[in-house]
Amino acid sequence: MQAKHGPGGTASRTFTESARRAQIVQAAIETIAEVGYARASYARIAEHAGLSSTGLISYHFASKGELVGEVVAEVVAAGQAFMVPVIEAAAPGRARLRAYIESNLAFMAGHRAQITAVAEVLNALPRHSEGQAAAYAPLHARGLEQLAGYLREGQAIGQLRRFAPDVMAQTIRAAIDAVGYRLAGEPGLDLAAWARELADLFDHAASIGPPGSGRRETA
Amino acid sequence: MQAKHGPGGTASRTFTESARRAQIVQAAIETIAEVGYARASYARIAEHAGLSSTGLISYHFASKGELVGEVVAEVVAAGQAFMVPVIEAAAPGRARLRAYIESNLAFMAGHRAQITAVAEVLNALPRHSEGQAAAYAPLHARGLEQLAGYLREGQAIGQLRRFAPDVMAQTIRAAIDAVGYRLAGEPGLDLAAWARELADLFDHAASIGPPGSGRRETA
Amino acid sequence: MQAKHGPGGTASRTFTESARRAQIVQAAIETIAEVGYARASYARIAEHAGLSSTGLISYHFASKGELVGEVVAEVVAAGQAFMVPVIEAAAPGRARLRAYIESNLAFMAGHRAQITAVAEVLNALPRHSEGQAAAYAPLHARGLEQLAGYLREGQAIGQLRRFAPDVMAQTIRAAIDAVGYRLAGEPGLDLAAWARELADLFDHAASIGPPGSGRRETA
Amino acid sequence: MQAKHGPGGTASRTFTESARRAQIVQAAIETIAEVGYARASYARIAEHAGLSSTGLISYHFASKGELVGEVVAEVVAAGQAFMVPVIEAAAPGRARLRAYIESNLAFMAGHRAQITAVAEVLNALPRHSEGQAAAYAPLHARGLEQLAGYLREGQAIGQLRRFAPDVMAQTIRAAIDAVGYRLAGEPGLDLAAWARELADLFDHAASIGPPGSGRRETA
DNA sequence: TATGAATGAGGATTCATTCAT
DNA sequence: TATGAATGAATCCTCATTCAT
Numbered sequence: 042m043q044a045k046h047g048p049g050g051t052a053s054r055t056f057t058e059s060a061r062r063a064q065i066v067q068a069a070i071e072t073i074a075e076v077g078y079a080r081a082s083y084a085r086i087a088e089h090a091g092l093s094s095t096g097l098i099s100y101h102f103a104s105k106g107e108l109v110g111e112v113v114a115e116v117v118a119a120g121q122a123f124m125v126p127v128i129e130a131a132a133p134g135r136a137r138l139r140a141y142i143e144s145n146l147a148f149m150a151g152h153r154a155q156i157t158a159v160a161e162v163l164n165a166l167p168r169h170s171e172g173q174a175a176a177y178a179p180l181h182a183r184g185l186e187q188l189a190g191y192l193r194e195g196q197a198i199g200q201l202r203r204f205a206p207d208v209m210a211q212t213i214r215a216a217i218d219a220v221g222y223r224l225a226g227e228p229g230l231d232l233a234a235w236a237r238e239l240a241d242l243f244d245h246a247a248s249i250g251p252p253g254s255g256r257r258e259t260a
Numbered sequence: 261m262q263a264k265h266g267p268g269g270t271a272s273r274t275f276t277e278s279a280r281r282a283q284i285v286q287a288a289i290e291t292i293a294e295v296g297y298a299r300a301s302y303a304r305i306a307e308h309a310g311l312s313s314t315g316l317i318s319y320h321f322a323s324k325g326e327l328v329g330e331v332v333a334e335v336v337a338a339g340q341a342f343m344v345p346v347i348e349a350a351a352p353g354r355a356r357l358r359a360y361i362e363s364n365l366a367f368m369a370g371h372r373a374q375i376t377a378v379a380e381v382l383n384a385l386p387r388h389s390e391g392q393a394a395a396y397a398p399l400h401a402r403g404l405e406q407l408a409g410y411l412r413e414g415q416a417i418g419q420l421r422r423f424a425p426d427v428m429a430q431t432i433r434a435a436i437d438a439v440g441y442r443l444a445g446e447p448g449l450d451l452a453a454w455a456r457e458l459a460d461l462f463d464h465a466a467s468i469g470p471p472g473s474g475r476r477e478t479a
Numbered sequence: 480m481q482a483k484h485g486p487g488g489t490a491s492r493t494f495t496e497s498a499r500r501a502q503i504v505q506a507a508i509e510t511i512a513e514v515g516y517a518r519a520s521y522a523r524i525a526e527h528a529g530l531s532s533t534g535l536i537s538y539h540f541a542s543k544g545e546l547v548g549e550v551v552a553e554v555v556a557a558g559q560a561f562m563v564p565v566i567e568a569a570a571p572g573r574a575r576l577r578a579y580i581e582s583n584l585a586f587m588a589g590h591r592a593q594i595t596a597v598a599e600v601l602n603a604l605p606r607h608s609e610g611q612a613a614a615y616a617p618l619h620a621r622g623l624e625q626l627a628g629y630l631r632e633g634q635a636i637g638q639l640r641r642f643a644p645d646v647m648a649q650t651i652r653a654a655i656d657a658v659g660y661r662l663a664g665e666p667g668l669d670l671a672a673w674a675r676e677l678a679d680l681f682d683h684a685a686s687i688g689p690p691g692s693g694r695r696e697t698a
Numbered sequence: 699m700q701a702k703h704g705p706g707g708t709a710s711r712t713f714t715e716s717a718r719r720a721q722i723v724q725a726a727i728e729t730i731a732e733v734g735y736a737r738a739s740y741a742r743i744a745e746h747a748g749l750s751s752t753g754l755i756s757y758h759f760a761s762k763g764e765l766v767g768e769v770v771a772e773v774v775a776a777g778q779a780f781m782v783p784v785i786e787a788a789a790p791g792r793a794r795l796r797a798y799i800e801s802n803l804a805f806m807a808g809h810r811a812q813i814t815a816v817a818e819v820l821n822a823l824p825r826h827s828e829g830q831a832a833a834y835a836p837l838h839a840r841g842l843e844q845l846a847g848y849l850r851e852g853q854a855i856g857q858l859r860r861f862a863p864d865v866m867a868q869t870i871r872a873a874i875d876a877v878g879y880r881l882a883g884e885p886g887l888d889l890a891a892w893a894r895e896l897a898d899l900f901d902h903a904a905s906i907g908p909p910g911s912g913r914r915e916t917a
Numbered sequence: 918t919a920t921g922a923a924t925g926a927g928g929a930t931t932c933a934t935t936c937a938t
Numbered sequence: 939t940a941t942g943a944a945t946g947a948a949t950c951c952t953c954a955t956t957c958a959t
Contacts (some may be wrong), residue, residue, distance in 0.1 A: 044440070055921070077299060083950065094924050099951055101922095164441075165298065178445075202464070208457040211442070212435040219434035238427040245421070246465035276939075301932060313941050318934055517736060517822070521954060527925075532920050537955055539918095618884070640902070646895040653876035656870040660821075661868070664835075676865040683859070684903035714943070740929065751945050756930055758943095 062101050064090055066111050073112070074157040074225065078165035093177040105253040106176075107161050113177060116155040123148045128191070134200030135193050135248055139240040145217045149224060160218060183211050192247065201247045213243055263448070281320050283309060285330050292331070293376040293444070300380075329380050335374040336399060344366045353419030354467055357409050358459040362434045365455035368443060371443045376444040379437065404429045411466065432462055483580040500539050502528060511550070512595040512663070519599075520624050547600050551615060555622075561586045566629070572638030573686055574596035577678040584657045586674050587662060595663040598656065623648045630685065639685045651681055719758050723749055723768050730769070731814035731882065735822035763833075766819050770834060773812040780805045785848070791857030792905055794848050796897040802874045803893035806881060814882040817875060842867050849904065856902045870900055 054062070068090030073081040075089075083095035092098070102108040123142040131140035141207070149156045164179055189210040195201035216239060224230055270289030273281075292300040294308075302314035304323070313319070321327040344362040350359035368375045382396060408429040414420035435458060443449055492500075506528030511519040513527075521533035521543070530536070540546040562582040569578035587594045601615060627648040633639035654677055662668055711719075724787070725747030730738040734744075740752035740762070759765040781801040788797035806813045820834055846867040852858035872895060881887055 057922070061922080084948080094926095095950080096925065096952080097923060100924090106948065144957075151310060205453075205457045206459060208454060209461060211438055212431075212458065212461060215430040215438035216432040219430055223430065225934090234424075238424045239431065242423060242428060242431060242465045245467075245469070246461050248464075250464075250469050274939095280939085302934085304930080311940095313943090314933075315935080317939060319940070324933065411959070493918095499918085520952075522952085526925095530919095532922090533954075534921070534956080535919060538864070543954065635771075641889075642899060643895045647899060648893060649876055650869075650873040650896065650899060656876075657868055657872035670905040673865060676862045677869065680861060680866060680869060680903050683905075683907070684899045686902075688902070688907050712942070718943080739927075741927080749944090751947095752929080753931080753946065754944060755947095916926065 058138070061097075062111070065092075065098055065101060065108070066115055068092075069108055070116070070158040071154050071163065073161050074154040075258055078158075078161040081161075104209045104259070110176065113159055115151070116159045117180065119152065119155065120145075120148050134195040134198055135244055138195060138201070138243060138247060141188065141191060142213065142217065142243060143236045146220060146232050146239070149217075149221060150232040153224055153228065153257075156221045160221045160225070183213060186193050188213060195247070200249065202249045204247065209243075209247060216243075277320065280316075281330070284311075284317055284320060284327070285334055287311075287334070288327055288331050289377040292328075293373040294436045297328075297380040322471075332378055332381055332396065332399070335371070335378045336403075338371065338374065339364075339367050343443050348416055352410070352420060353414040353417055354463055357414060357420070357462060357466060360407065360410060361432065361436065361457045361459045361462060365439060365451050365458070368450075369451045372443055372447065375440045379444060404433060405434060414466070419468065421468045423466065428466060431465075435462075496539065499535075500549070503530075503536055503539060503546070504553055506530075507546055507550050508554070508596040509592055511590040511599050516547075516599040549595055551600055551618065554590070554597045555618060557584075557590065557593065558586050561589075571629070572633040572636055573682055574640070576633060576681060576685060579626065579629060580651065580655065580678045580681060581674045584658060584670050584677070587659060588670045591662060591666065594659045598659045598663060623652060626651060633685070638687070640687045642685065647681075647685060650684075654681075701754055715758065718754075719768070722749075722755055722758060723772055725749075726765055726769050727773070727813050727815040730766075730818050731811040735766075735818040738818075767833065770816055770819055770837070773809070773816045774837065776809065776812065777802075777805050790848070791852040792901055795852060795858070795900060795904060796914070798845065798848060799870065799874065799897045799900060800893045803877060803889050803896070806874075806878055807889040810881055810885065813878040815879045817882070840873060845870060852904070857906065859906045861904065866900075866904060869903075873900075 042200075047128075065086065069081065069086050072086045072089045076085060078107040083098050087095045087098060098108065100110070127147075128137060128140045131137040163181065185207070189206040192201060192204075192206040192209055196203065196206070219237055220232070220239075222232075224232070284305070288300065288305050291305045291308045293302060294406070297452070302317050306312075306314045306317060317327065343360075346366075347356060349357045350356040372388040382400075408425040410421075411420060411425040411428055415422065415425070439449075439451070439454055439458075443451070482660060503524070507524050510524045510527045514523060521536050525531075525533045536546065540549070551659065562579075565582040565585075566575060566578045569575040601619075623645070627644040630639060630642075630644040630647055634641065634644070658668075658670070658673055658677075662670070727744050729743045729746045733742060733798065740755050744750075744752045744755060755765065759768070765905065781798075784801040784804075785794060785797045788794040820838065842864070846863040849858060849861075849863040849866055853860065853863070877889070877892055877896075879888075881889070
């Protein structure tokens with residue numbers, strides 16, 4: 042390449058190029074998942090991919106930022122493709138909440154490395170990286186907003202109790218992401234069981250009902 | 261001596277040495293909180309601390325791992341000192357669960373830099389790196405076990421419903437830690453309100469009661 | 480074939496090949512003039528020329544040295560074609576000296592990019608690099624010798640004073656080249672005015688006459 | 699170092715540091731003079747200086763820009779120190795012009811590498827390097843202005859004819875600099891003879907007198 | 918004849934660490 | 939106990955060139 046392609050996008054890519062990019066992205070995912078983001082240098086990724094030179098990565102990706110961007114984008118896209126249909130097939134309210142949690146964990150079960158890699162990336166450059174991190178923040182925010190939307194919907198139809206949707210949304214995401222982290226160090230974890238427990242947990246947390254005879258809004 | 265102290269530990273440290281170590285740890289905390297873990301090099305820490313040489317840090321700490329270990333340990337210790345009395349003063353069961361969550365967030369409110377720094381450290385290099393990660397895993401595990409203990413206790417006295425204590429414990433921790441992350445990028449966050457919402461959330465999640473007429477253990 | 484044409488030279492080139500070479504040389508000239516020699520990589524030249532691959536440049540030119548050689552040669556040839564007739568049309572002596580200077584600057588006025596590019600090239604890598612510099616030295620020397628010849632001719636017919644022709648020649652060239660440099664950073668420069676001033680300057684410098692009553696040959 | 703010194707400057711530098719900086723600057727000068735600016739990489743400079751690591755250069759200089767800045771500054775300072783007293787000791791007008799030219803070439807005779815190096819640097823990054831080149835442009839401009847001042851002074855006292863001082867100044871500088879370039883490839887050049895010729899040349903060029911009976915101000 | 922892919926050396930810079938004082 | 943100097947590996951990235959098609 043070297044004479045950098047215009048960013049016009051995917052359409053102009055050769056078959057070979059697309060394949061190589063995919064291969065490199067895949068190698069990056071696995072490398073990040075294995076050794077962590079900070080240690081996932083071009084050298085290690087190239088080695089993992091069986092490439093002869095780190096230059097090849099630079100040849101296909103304008104910068105490391107573009108590469109990790111693609112890593113994130115690819116996993117997010119795959120995740121959305123897998124989960125959104127399931128979630129939206131469920132009835133709004135409690136069922137949809139369960140579907141959200143369970144489909145997230147089901148996706149994890151089949152894409153452990155991807156999940157780990159994205160978790161690594163998102164937490165590795167949280168703030169402090171000028172423009173780059175800012176690119177992922179909205180992505181995370183959008184995910185939270187989507188979830189919060191489902192929750193508000195459940196409140197609107199009277200299946201979910203009155204809580205702050207953003208707090209609940211962030212908590213649910215944190216709970217799911219934590220599973221991802223744990224999964225990284227503990228393959229063999231029974232994700233199905235976790236999914237059930239977690240769904241129950243948030244079903245209780247969000248549904249109408251006690252505890253306490255009245256509300257417990259004091260303190 | 262230089263770089264390797266006798267293994268006897270704390271006892272053998274002179275007053276000056278302890279003071280310097282504390283100063284460096286403090287500078288490391290602030291630096292990490294400000295610029296992120298990845299950018300918290302010895303150079304930047306030394307600059308922040310007003311030290312004339314990065315060599316001084318190496319002189320007092322055998323490796324960077326030891327330094328960040330101390331950072332984590334110091335914050336964890338401070339946290340425990342602050343929170344454990346409050347938690348154990350509360351009545352077992354639901355009250356203690358609330359106390360756990362609220363005291364955690366109260367500690368955060370007063371120690372934002374520390375919390376941010378630890379959050380940075382725990383999500384940076386660790387995981388997947390052979391020996392180093394192992395040092396934090398048990399620490400994290402111990403914290404979870406402590407929390408799970410409180411939960412089992414609540415189940416035993418019949419105030420909390422039947423759930424998997426480890427799942428609930430990890431979820432609660434993840435929820436709290438997520439607040440820490442968010443706090444890093446969003447000072448001005450109303451921690452008191454979050455604490456209340458979160459306590460309500462897990463009160464509903466863990467207490468006896470619906471949803472569903474019976475249990476919902478299907479699927 | 481690929482990268483090494485028969486040494487027969489120009490004759491063996493097809494029409495297409497000549498056209499491509501010319502196109503590439505032209506793109507190289509413009510690129511060098513725009514971004515400077517150091518930044519004029521194959522990638523940037525290819526992009527400027529609308530070529531799809533840097534490989535095409537390597538296909539037509541055995542090395543970067545050959546390409547920049549052609550850049551210089553082309554501009555020098557164009558310059559000679561433009562200037563020599565004008566110079567030789569002028570009467571030997573003072574008039575021819577003026578013609579030399581003025582035609583040089585007139586050429587510059589109409590070929591700013593070319594002039595800039597050559598100035599860039601001549602002052603970049605060349606000097607001190609074993610074989611490559613040697614290619615431009617004789618070219619420069621030949622130009623100086625041509626000019627020195629005009630000067631000697633003027634001395635022979637008694638219009639120009641006794642000075643060292645090589646010193647005068649190099650000084651004149653340096654003065655002209657300096658205008659080229661300045662032009663690069665300062666388009667809008669009034670070349671006609673410069674030409675007049677410079678012609679007057681060297682007319683005084685080289686013509687018979689004072690200063691001093693006699694010669695001033697003392698140290 | 700690494701914890702970068704404040705730019706407070708020279709005062710805060712250790713003896714050793716100053717010595718190393720000087721050594722590196724000297725090595726840079728010689729390396730640039732030998733292989734040209736573009737090829738004067740840290741690796742080559744370090745090798746030339748007998749350093750074990752390119753890191754040492756980065757340790758003492760914040761960037762390559764700072765290093766070459768020091769190279770230029772050092773030579774300019776030495777040059778000024780050498781030449782200005784001589785120039786200003788000469789009587790204004792023709793004598794001072796001769797002094798300017800002759801002292802410049804006398805300095806060159808004793809500082810060939812320095813002269814070559816600076817010439818390399820100044821022409822290597824002419825424009826196109828955003829802020830860096832801009833730092834040298836004023837330096838060059840200041841030198842030209844100083845010279846133009848001497849020329850105007852000579853015109854004011856009636857020793858020098860009416861010409862455009864900036865054109866004359868740039869021409870004189872170009873003539874001198876050209877000697878520097880030539881010197882690079884041709885040690886053994888008789889600088890004293892050049893100095894005499896050049897002084898005569900510009901004495902004729904600038905002094906009151908013919909050629910032509912009247913002025914020749916027509917196009 | 919042209920293309921896109923691949924190569925590997927080389928670019929400056931940052932880093933944790935060592936060591937003589 | 940502290941300092942500043944030095945080290946060399948590692949970072950991402952750019953380059954001209956080669957080669958199969």
